[in-house]
Amino acid sequence: MTPASAASAARIAQARSGRRRRVLRAALPALSLTLVLLGIAWLNPRAISYFGLNLMLSLAIPVALATIAQMFVITVNDLDLSIGTFVSFVGCVSATWLRDTPLLGIAVLLSSIGIYALVGALIYLRNVPSIVVTLGMLFVWQGLAILLLPKPGGKAPTWLHDLMNLHTPYVPFPLLAAILIGVLVHVGLMRTSYGAILRGSGGNPASIARAGWSLLKTKIVMFAFASLFGVLSGLSLIGLTTSADANIGKGYTLLSIAGVILGGGEFVGGRVSPIGAVIGALTLTLAGSLLNFMRISPDWQVGAQGAILIIVLAARAIINRTDGRTA
Amino acid sequence: MNIVKLDGVEKHFGAVRALAGVDFAVDTGECVGLVGHNGAGKSTLMHILAGTLMPDSGQVAIGGALRQGYAVVLAQKLGIRCVFQELSLCPNLTVAENTRVLHPSIAGWGWRKKAGDLIRGKLDEIFSGHGIAPDALVGDLSIGKRQMIEVARAFTVTSDPLHLVILDEPTSSLDAHTAGQLLSHVRQVVATGASCVLISHLLGEILKYSDRIVVMRDGVVVATGNASGFDRDKLVSAMGGSAAARKAQANQATAPRGTTPVRVRARPSRQSDGLELVAHEGEIVGLAGLSGHGQTELLLAIFAAATRHVSGVEVTGSVALIAGDRQSDGIFPLWSIAENIGVRSMRELRSGFLISPELETRLAEGWQKRIRIQTGNLRNNILSLSGGNQQKALFARALGSEAKIVLMDDPMRGVDVSTKLEVYDLIRAEANAGRTFLWYTTEMEELENCSHVYVFRSGRIAADLRRGELSEERVIHSSFQEVAQ
Numbered sequence: 171m172t173p174a175s176a177a178s179a180a181r182i183a184q185a186r187s188g189r190r191r192r193v194l195r196a197a198l199p200a201l202s203l204t205l206v207l208l209g210i211a212w213l214n215p216r217a218i219s220y221f222g223l224n225l226m227l228s229l230a231i232p233v234a235l236a237t238i239a240q241m242f243v244i245t246v247n248d249l250d251l252s253i254g255t256f257v258s259f260v261g262c263v264s265a266t267w268l269r270d271t272p273l274l275g276i277a278v279l280l281s282s283i284g285i286y287a288l289v290g291a292l293i294y295l296r297n298v299p300s301i302v303v304t305l306g307m308l309f310v311w312q313g314l315a316i317l318l319l320p321k322p323g324g325k326a327p328t329w330l331h332d333l334m335n336l337h338t339p340y341v342p343f344p345l346l347a348a349i350l351i352g353v354l355v356h357v358g359l360m361r362t363s364y365g366a367i368l369r370g371s372g373g374n375p376a377s378i379a380r381a382g383w384s385l386l387k388t389k390i391v392m393f394a395f396a397s398l399f400g401v402l403s404g405l406s407l408i409g410l411t412t413s414a415d416a417n418i419g420k421g422y423t424l425l426s427i428a429g430v431i432l433g434g435g436e437f438v439g440g441r442v443s444p445i446g447a448v449i450g451a452l453t454l455t456l457a458g459s460l461l462n463f464m465r466i467s468p469d470w471q472v473g474a475q476g477a478i479l480i481i482v483l484a485a486r487a488i489i490n491r492t493d494g495r496t497a
Numbered sequence: 498m499n500i501v502k503l504d505g506v507e508k509h510f511g512a513v514r515a516l517a518g519v520d521f522a523v524d525t526g527e528c529v530g531l532v533g534h535n536g537a538g539k540s541t542l543m544h545i546l547a548g549t550l551m552p553d554s555g556q557v558a559i560g561g562a563l564r565q566g567y568a569v570v571l572a573q574k575l576g577i578r579c580v581f582q583e584l585s586l587c588p589n590l591t592v593a594e595n596t597r598v599l600h601p602s603i604a605g606w607g608w609r610k611k612a613g614d615l616i617r618g619k620l621d622e623i624f625s626g627h628g629i630a631p632d633a634l635v636g637d638l639s640i641g642k643r644q645m646i647e648v649a650r651a652f653t654v655t656s657d658p659l660h661l662v663i664l665d666e667p668t669s670s671l672d673a674h675t676a677g678q679l680l681s682h683v684r685q686v687v688a689t690g691a692s693c694v695l696i697s698h699l700l701g702e703i704l705k706y707s708d709r710i711v712v713m714r715d716g717v718v719v720a721t722g723n724a725s726g727f728d729r730d731k732l733v734s735a736m737g738g739s740a741a742a743r744k745a746q747a748n749q750a751t752a753p754r755g756t757t758p759v760r761v762r763a764r765p766s767r768q769s770d771g772l773e774l775v776a777h778e779g780e781i782v783g784l785a786g787l788s789g790h791g792q793t794e795l796l797l798a799i800f801a802a803a804t805r806h807v808s809g810v811e812v813t814g815s816v817a818l819i820a821g822d823r824q825s826d827g828i829f830p831l832w833s834i835a836e837n838i839g840v841r842s843m844r845e846l847r848s849g850f851l852i853s854p855e856l857e858t859r860l861a862e863g864w865q866k867r868i869r870i871q872t873g874n875l876r877n878n879i880l881s882l883s884g885g886n887q888q889k890a891l892f893a894r895a896l897g898s899e900a901k902i903v904l905m906d907d908p909m910r911g912v913d914v915s916t917k918l919e920v921y922d923l924i925r926a927e928a929n930a931g932r933t934f935l936w937y938t939t940e941m942e943e944l945e946n947c948s949h950v951y952v953f954r955s956g957r958i959a960a961d962l963r964r965g966e967l968s969e970e971r972v973i974h975s976s977f978q979e980v981a982q
Contacts, residue, residue, distance in 0.1 A: 363608045369587070374586065377585035382572075382601070
């Protein structure tokens with residue numbers, strides 16, 4: 171073999187291994203979901219049915235929506251610690267004002283989206299770490315939720331309750347909703363031309379700015395989308411639980427971050443996957459059911475979710491490393 | 498006709514004057530070669546042309562009209578493109594998506610295909626046989642391919658016209674074949690009436706492919722003329738100025754090499770011939786060459802070798818490092834001046850298990866006197882000092898420690914002249930007392946303090962100059978030597 175053809179063969183091999191790594195990494199979330207499903211099917215075959223999946227997955231919808239919200243923020247290299255209490259706040263608003271005085275409820279929810287957009291603008295303009303700002307907002311939303319609903323109570327609007335308890339033919343509603351969310355966000359963020367700019371502003375902000383795009387705008391857009399999905403998450407949660415509690419979304423901050431990472435996203439560099447994030451959310455929710463079937467006490471479930479996260483991340487690191495050696 | 502014309506453009510970064518009144522013009526259909534040593538102001542000038550930096554004063558005229566508030570968006574509209582030295586593609590996007598970033602007009606249905614076809618067509622035109630797929634993720638590609646994409650992207654045209662492409666070191670990551678493809682494409686583009694500014698450290702490229710050459714030095718244009726009027730030696734002397742008159746005098750006090758024990762022996766990992774860096778006790782050894790050619794890497798390898806095994810590097814004696822980037826690698830911004838000075842000497846400052854504040858203060862006060870750190874109170878925050886005094890505190894940290902070997906990673910950047918002269922004296926005094934200094938610097942004046950100089954190029958030692966052989970021209974020659982020579 172001549173040196174030139176050897177070099178080009180090496181180049182092809184390198185390109186191929188880059189592609190293989192991408193495929194493997196993309197398959198990892200789906201693989202972990204399949205494993206969890208297989209575990210459930212093995213322990214309790216009857217759970218894999220229309221009724222069983224409906225039951226197990228219903229709470230996955232708000233988690234998936236919160237995960238997508240977190241993913242928007244992570245895309246632009248920030249982290250939203252306030253998403254959990256924001257979901258609580260939205261839940262409290264929808265179980266009280268949205269039911270009793272719908273116009274006021276809608277106005278409050280819309281202005282909360284505006285506040286999120288302002289938070290994004292503040293983070294960009296003052297160059298403050300998002301963790302600091304959203305940690306502050308965590309307490310703001312929490313306080314507002316408690317002011318609104320000091321004791322658990324309220325009642326979900328009827329239309330919301332009916333929507334979340336929809337029975338679709340053949341395929342359970344939560345599954346359909348998850349697919350719809352994943353595909354919709356995938357098209358919006360991964361396939362549109364402005365979506366490329368949004369992701370690029372996480373990958374190399376300087377390059378996006380040099381091409382004449384406004385980084386302020388991308389930041390605002392991403393935070394506004396995050397709050398839109400936070401609102402949807404709170405609404406769907408209240409539709410399922412029928413009443414609210416100021417702490418209802420407490421676990422969502424960590425769950426949403428875990429979901430994004432489990433779904434193949436990374437904390438920096440604008441590398442995210444909406445479909446992966448939805449799958450990550452489903453995996454984390456189903457892991458709870460799997461542990462129930464294994465008769466593991468709910469006290470251990472958070473730890474077990476953490477263990478799943480560590481296993482998947484370790485697998486990802488191994489994929490990256492084996493590839494780094496061949497490249 | 499002028500595409501761009503700059504008159505008396507100045508730009509300051511804090512106390513550093515990057516551009517000191519530059520007049521610069523590019524005509525239609527010409528390729529201007531821009532050369533100069535590091536810090537001559539080439540990149541700043543380019544950023545101003547591209548609209549990514551605003552000049553502090555002076556006029557910018559584009560396409561024959563003065564432009565107020567000239568910025569990136571307007572530059573794009575007026576057909577001015579720039580390929581920046583540091584790669585500016587988004588690694589998380591595909592090749593096609595990165596093309597779209599530059600072209601707002603590519604949108605709507607089928608935009609991915611449009612962008613993909615556009616960039617593939619341009620890549621085929623410039624670098625035939627490139628083997629880059631438009632749907633490949635940029636992060637998966639080699640650095641050479643990324644540079645090809647970036648160059649090709651700058652030449653793509655959609656709704657806005659293309660009048661001027663600025664290429665800053667476009668061939669730094671390309672092999673000889675692709676670099677040739679690119680440069681002949683530049684000539685073709687120039688033949689169609691567009692213009693190019695070519696910045697390169699490879700003087701051969703500049704001489705061969707540009708119509709006119711502009712030489713910069715210390716933020717001003719020092720020479721300009723037709724390329725045919727220049728040759729290699731003329732360029733080198735224009736870049737170095739006539740300071741060669743300050744010939745290194747045969748030195749007095751320096752002992753011949755080899756009489757004192759060897760402290761450091763290091764071979765850069767990319768060195769293929771037998772050259773290696775040797776530093777004896779009591780020597781000041783300079784590491785010269787253009788910035789980013791492996792000097793810092795070697796210093797860090799030597800630093801690491803003091804505590805663990807590093808192949809190719811032998812160190813006898815303890816090591817202290819004075820960082821070049823003061824803000825990110827040097828100071829602890831929340832600590833006081835005294836704490837910043839004492840941190841390298843923790844072991845000596847201990848009493849029992851704790852750090853003794855008295856010992857720390859005594860050490861800091863001693864050094865405050867020796868190198869005149871200007872402050873009323875050493876317990877003030879380090880940020881209360883001016884930049885030059887912060888740098889003095891970092892010198893005090895290294896020199897106040899027990900380290901036998903002091904590594905300096907171009908620590909004098911942005912330091913005023915009087916501070917520099919004080920520090921030079923201090924370094925010479927410490928060297929006479931038996932300390933060894935390894936000093937990476939891009940400034941000729943600092944190299945004159947060294948008893949021995951190694952010139953680096955592309956991660957290797959390219960020349961090994963004794964004190965008597967040291968001259969600015971020799972350093973520049975060795976830094977710019979080309980492979981084909």
